[in-house]
Amino acid sequence: MGRRAKNKQDIPLPLEFERNSGKTTAGLRNKLKFLTNKKSDSKKPNHKSDPEHNKRKVVDPTPQITKKLKQSGKFESWDDVELASDDNEEQEMLDGSEGEYSSEEISKKSDDDSDSEVEENDDSESDNEEEEQVEEEPTTLVEEHEEEESDVEEEEENEGEKKILFGSDSEEEVEENDSEDSAAGDSFDGSDEDARDSYGSDSESDEETTFGGMEKQSKKLLKQQKILEEESALELAEGGENVPELDENELFELPSEDQLVMEEQGMKDMKTVQMRIQEINNVLNNFARLKQPGKTRLDYINQLKSDLQFVYGYNEFLISKLIEIFTISELLEFLEANEVPRPITIRVNTIKTKRKHLAQALIKRGVNLDVISGKWSKVGLTIYESPVPIGATPEYMSGMYMIQSASSFLPVLALNPQPNEKVLDMSAAPGGKSTYVAALMQNTGIVFVNDANKDRTRALVANIHRLGVTNTVVSNYDGREFPKVMGGFDRVLLDAPCSGTGVISKDPSVKTNKSEDDFTMLTQLQKELLLSAIDSATANNTSDSGIIVYSTCSITVDEDEAVVNYALTKRPNVKLVDTGIAFGKNGFTSFRGKHFHPSLNLTKRFYPHTNNMDGFFVAKFKKISNKIPTKN
Ligand SMILES: C[S@@+](CC[C@H](N)C(=O)[O-])C[C@H]1O[C@@H](n2cnc3c(N)ncnc32)[C@H](O)[C@@H]1O
Numbered sequence: 001m002g003r004r005a006k007n008k009q010d011i012p013l014p015l016e017f018e019r020n021s022g023k024t025t026a027g028l029r030n031k032l033k034f035l036t037n038k039k040s041d042s043k044k045p046n047h048k049s050d051p052e053h054n055k056r057k058v059v060d061p062t063p064q065i066t067k068k069l070k071q072s073g074k075f076e077s078w079d080d081v082e083l084a085s086d087d088n089e090e091q092e093m094l095d096g097s098e099g100e101y102s103s104e105e106i107s108k109k110s111d112d113d114s115d116s117e118v119e120e121n122d123d124s125e126s127d128n129e130e131e132e133q134v135e136e137e138p139t140t141l142v143e144e145h146e147e148e149e150s151d152v153e154e155e156e157e158n159e160g161e162k163k164i165l166f167g168s169d170s171e172e173e174v175e176e177n178d179s180e181d182s183a184a185g186d187s188f189d190g191s192d193e194d195a196r197d198s199y200g201s202d203s204e205s206d207e208e209t210t211f212g213g214m215e216k217q218s219k220k221l222l223k224q225q226k227i228l229e230e231e232s233a234l235e236l237a238e239g240g241e242n243v244p245e246l247d248e249n250e251l252f253e254l255p256s257e258d259q260l261v262m263e264e265q266g267m268k269d270m271k272t273v274q275m276r277i278q279e280i281n282n283v284l285n286n287f288a289r290l291k292q293p294g295k296t297r298l299d300y301i302n303q304l305k306s307d308l309q310f311v312y313g314y315n316e317f318l319i320s321k322l323i324e325i326f327t328i329s330e331l332l333e334f335l336e337a338n339e340v341p342r343p344i345t346i347r348v349n350t351i352k353t354k355r356k357h358l359a360q361a362l363i364k365r366g367v368n369l370d371v372i373s374g375k376w377s378k379v380g381l382t383i384y385e386s387p388v389p390i391g392a393t394p395e396y397m398s399g400m401y402m403i404q405s406a407s408s409f410l411p412v413l414a415l416n417p418q419p420n421e422k423v424l425d426m427s428a429a430p431g432g433k434s435t436y437v438a439a440l441m442q443n444t445g446i447v448f449v450n451d452a453n454k455d456r457t458r459a460l461v462a463n464i465h466r467l468g469v470t471n472t473v474v475s476n477y478d479g480r481e482f483p484k485v486m487g488g489f490d491r492v493l494l495d496a497p498c499s500g501t502g503v504i505s506k507d508p509s510v511k512t513n514k515s516e517d518d519f520t521m522l523t524q525l526q527k528e529l530l531l532s533a534i535d536s537a538t539a540n541n542t543s544d545s546g547i548i549v550y551s552t553c554s555i556t557v558d559e560d561e562a563v564v565n566y567a568l569t570k571r572p573n574v575k576l577v578d579t580g581i582a583f584g585k586n587g588f589t590s591f592r593g594k595h596f597h598p599s600l601n602l603t604k605r606f607y608p609h610t611n612n613m614d615g616f617f618v619a620k621f622k623k624i625s626n627k628i629p630t631k632n
Pocket of ligand 1: 408426427428429430431432433434450451452453456477478479480495496497498529
């Protein structure tokens with residue numbers, strides 16, 4: 001038993017997107033527009049303020065953990081925690097960031113994560129300029145987005161992946177999967193539940209981490225998916241939606257002032273606006289040929305923003321942020337993908353079972369499932385349909401799996417924790433990633449799992465117990481203080497609180513609940529936490545140690561590349577290294593006139609419309625020296 005997962009470099013592309021496409025059909029889109037226009041009422045961030053969250057406290061030090069700690073030789077007694085906090089000379093480095101604000105304040109913002117794709121879409125260079133461009137350039141509003149090469153061949157992805165068919169109770173089919181699955185089971189890929197949430201998306205994540213909540217959540221998702229599929233099929237059979245086909249050569253005129261006034265008075269028709277979005281996209285893509293005399297690119301973009309807000313229900317601030325990231329065509333794909341739930345995925349808990357055994361057990365219960373395609377995960381299963389709530393099966397309750405979005409596997413794969421190491425998960429609740437880390441370490445070594453929100457640490461503890469994880473210590477510190485508490489970690493994961501722009505399909509309230517001020521506070525917190533994460537790790541001579549992984553379930557550059565770039569400038573003792581994940585797009589190396597360190601192209605972005613996963617960002621650092629920077 002217990003072969004460790006092989007090197008995860010070159011994890012191939014997922015195939016899931018092809019089969020279970022996130023693209024909406026024409027008919028479905030009308031339905032989605034309708035849904036979108038409802039003001040989002042769900043999952044308002046619900047973080048209660050927790051006056052105790054800054055107190056240093058080690059929760060739940062069971063005798064078993066204490067024994068393991070002592071055996072590891074890295075820990076003498078529980079007093080060490082406090083001692084380390086007092087003695088740690090790295091503590092001064094903590095205060096190196098600008099601005100102070102409480103976690104509670106940030107907790108009011110929320111979010112989540114997940115997804116995967118098959119093909120890499122080409123990015124085009126952005127040109128957010130008003131001046132007229134030579135025609136036929138794709139319309140992008142950002143300056144540069146370098147792309148990774150997609151080097152995975154579909155043939156290879158398909159090879160040997162016999163699917164476990166939906167509703168099939170044939171054990172033979174499952175057995176056919178054994179060759180791959182047994183490798184999966186034998187190699188100790190862990191599992192974790194993916195109730196990812198960005199920041200205070202308590203409403204969702206906490207809901208998912210309780211038994212009743214899980215049951216409700218999974219029922220809701222499955223039902224939603226089924227309704228959408230049925231309606232889509234019906235509408236297609238009826239001839240699709242009634243938005244007319246676009247004539248790409250027909251001249252289009254922006255609405256007159258009178259028209260706009262009428263629209264403002266409520267005379268706005270969904271189909272007209274949908275059509276206009278397509279028209280504007282077409283003009284922007286063929287600007288020199290199709291532009292209206294006297295109109296600038298910006299005129300079209302402003303109208304587009306207003307129309308996108310109307311159709312998809314985002315606030316102006318967020319639409320403006322998103323329009324900077326994508327070409328218009330890609331933005332439309334992204335917005336559409338956010339209207340469709342991502343596939344439900346689970347992570348097999350290899351501490352308790354193997355994927356083939358769990359798949360067999362669930363299939364016997366009538367669950368329609370498949371392995372997560374693309375061979376990049378050996379512990380993931382996609383659930384297509386289930387007659388029983390997937391969060392309430394005996395297998396779930398006995399800890400054989402975690403309900404977890406596919407993209408939240410990725411930071412842990414990048415972290416690549418090894419048995420017997422000392423690892424820190426700095427913002428860990430409700431523990432989807434922590435428990436995966438623990439499983440990859442085969443329940444050896446020690447994982448300090450911390451979260452500033454005390455309420456959320458309860459869900460974390462519950463998941464740790466359910467999954468049979470025995471190598472963790474749960475703590476409740478503000479992560480920015482962690483270097484004062486303890487250092488010397490081989491690996492540190494910072495799955496940061498974020499705005500949740502990658503998980504809008506799970507939490508539509510993100511469309512409207514973020515303002516510029518929220519972003520300013522959030523990005524400041526992210527920067528401070530990342531410096532703390534770096535300061536908590538220890539560089540040593542081994543090639544794959546002293547690792548820090550920074551991840552968010554947000555796709556805004558402010559929360560991703562800009563934070564990583566900031567850390568590179570403040571901590572010259574780290575460098576970015578390859579994440580080992582072969583799919584996704586490379587991070588931006590420049591954005592809207594700002595230039596980041598060229599190594600930012602080693603970071604990875606994942607999008608719902610291209611990867612059929614929640615939007616996600618992953619950066620992997622290696623600490624090259626323990627020299628403490630002189631200034632923060
Ligand atoms: C994206 S969620 C983490 C999800 C978790 N990694 C998982 O996979 O289940 C972000 C977490 O950061 C926590 N958090 C917010 N501010 C923090 C701080 N200053 N220090 C540590 N954790 C913080 C939140 O309570 C929240 O649980």
